[in-house]
Amino acid sequence: MTHLADGTWLDNPVITEGMWPATQETLLMTLLASVFTLLGGLPLGVLLHVTGPNGLRPAPALNRALGAVVNVGRSLPFLILMIAIIPFTRFVVGTSAGWQAAVVPLTVGAIPFYARLVETSLREVPGGKVEAAQMMGASDGQIVRQVLLAEAAPGLVAGLTTTVIALVSYTAMAGAVGGGGLGATAMSYGYNRFQSDVMIAAVVLLVVIVQLVQVVGDLVVRRIDHR
Structure with missing residues (x-):
């Protein structure tokens, strides 16, 4: 069923009543995951650089081990990763469903x-x-602190912006398998119940979120880039 044909798609209660809670869940997932990613990814990236061949404290064995872990983490498709670490997710948050679990x-x-x-x-x-x-x-x-991070600050912010945008897309995939947010709404109503208006609304909201993240990230980069 769709409300597009008769022009009453804004009367769909899923859109008028359900989109804002779904958007909040997507924003919360993205925000929390972004904070934890910054806390974990920044020191890990610094350690990769410091222990590299041209780093402050070269440590080939440690660098290779860290690089291998990072490469494995990057190579796993998100949906497979999400399913593979369900036991760990349950251990951390007590459940494998909902937006809180998707943050892991x-x-x-x-x-x-x-x-x-x-x-x-x-x-x-x-x-x-x-x-x-x-x-x-x-x-x-x-x-x-005063040389590497200070000089690389614009690139670090630009990289974080790229990461946050990737997280927004990941939240949509997480929602498709029980993670909540706009992805869950789009799957449950837009796909399973053939409500094209819900699908369009979810896509528009995701695009708006991504654009806002990009604009804010670009503004911050321009403000701190004094080169």
Whole structure:
């Protein structure tokens, strides 16, 4: 059944009453997963860079091990990852259904993705600035904080923006398998019950969320980029 033909699709209670709660769930999933991804992905990316061949403390064995873990995490399709870690998700939140449970696989999938973006951004910091800081007697921690992270800040924010946008798309996939949010609404009503108006509304809202994330991310990058 669809409400598009008769022009009354805005009278559909799924749209007028159900879209806002679904949007809230999508936003909450994205926000929480983004925060946890930043907390996990940033230090992991820094560690990948620091232990790399040209890092502050090269450690080939550790770097290869971390790289292997990150590569495995990035190579798994999100739906497969979500199903594979159901026991871990239940252990963390007590259930494998709902938007709260979806935050776990969203975070696990996004951390290695963002860690690689962090590593790439740190590699772009001129080596001369690091050497200058070392000659001035700066510790490794000071170099990481005041040189590497400070100089790479625009790239780190741009990478986080890309990651958050990817998380928005992941929330839609999570919703298709019981994760809640706009993806669940689009699947339950737009696909299973052939309500095209619901599908269109969900797509429009997801596009709006992505555009807002991109605009905010671009504004922050321009504000902190003094190069």
